[in-house]
Amino acid sequence: MKRGIKFNAIFILQSLQDDERHTGSEIAQQIKYACLQRGIESMDELINVNDRTTFFEVINNITDSIAHGVKPYLHFEMHGTSSGGLCLSSGQTISWEELKEPLRKMNVACKNNLYVSLATCHGANFLDMYKGEIDKPCPFFGYIGASTKVDAFDFEVSFTSFFHAMLTKDSIANGIKSLLESLPDNRANYIFLDCEIYHKELMKNWEKEYGSLEGKTRYSKYLFQRAKKEYAHVGKSNRQMRRELDRMVFSGYTDDYLAQCKRIFLHETNG
Structure with missing residues (x-):
């Protein structure tokens, strides 16, 4: 992927126990060193987040800072589970589902320029929470995560290599290669994954899941549950919404509809 650096702040959100090696702190030092080598101001912003309240406050503050010229990169240094999401040092957890909209909001604010990396075990499960949402903006431009359980030393080695190569060579591609x-x-x-590759993968899964008659029934129910939450204010009854959704789904997905979904997903329209 040939793309230069499009961010000016690397936010490292760290949530580890006192007796653990603070790998986020080590990576922040590597970022300082790499920026010094290039003769640029250091981009690292190390933030310790111990509980859910602090975590979401930090995410919201980063989003707000975009209006003032900040172009964020998000890196998570904390534990993860195979299904649950992120584990904070307080013992509290944050599900992947809870992380979805805050990151989408951030990526919309920075015009599809958000990179997200997770030094968490099973971080690739982060991607599973978007499977049905082909008609909403992607929550990131680029994503990096591990699909298995990884020890802290390996994470530190990998992301130290990644950030050093990316920053000294001004290239995401070189960072990925080093990783x-x-x-x-x-x-x-x-x-x-970048958002274009992610869209292709989502569409393959979407066609398998919802292409059949039975799948269309499931998709109509899925859209209906979403519509009840998101469009309750428009004044339509549940019956009206369900009838309109069934009509759209069972009449077939037009090329225009899927093309519009793709434009929205890739942030190519305000729709």
């Missing part, structure tokens, strides 16, 4: 080469046989099974 993948940092461990023997890519044993962390790192995944990198």
Whole structure:
């Protein structure tokens, strides 16, 4: 992926126990060093988040800062689970579902320029929460995460290599290359996706899930549940909404509809 650096602040959100190695702090030092090598001001912003309240306050504050010229990169240094999401040092958790809209809001604010990386075990499960939402803006431009359980040392080695190469060579592609080469046989099974590749993957899964008659019934029910939450204020009854959604779904998805969904997903329209 050939793209220069489009951000000016790397926010490292760290939530680790006192007796653990604070890998986020080590990576922040590497970022300082890489910026010094390039002769630019350091981009690192290390933030310790211990509980849910602080976590979401930090996310909202970063989003608000975009209006003042900040172009954020988000990096998470905390524990993760195979299904639940993020684990904070307080013992509280944040599900992937809860993280979805705050990140989407941030990416919309920075005009589809948000990179997100997760030094968390099973961080690739982060991607599963968007499977049905082909008609909403993607929550990131680029994503990096591990699909398996990874130890802290491997994460530190990998992301130290990634940030150093990316910053000194002004290239996301070089950073990804260094990340993948940092461990023997890519044993962390790192995944990198940009929003265009992610859209293609989502559409493959979407066609399998919702292309059949039974699938269309499920998709209509899914859209109906969303509509009840998101459009309750428009004054339509549940019966009206369900009838309109069934008509749209069972009459077939037109090329125009899917093309419009793609434009929205890739932030190519205000719709």
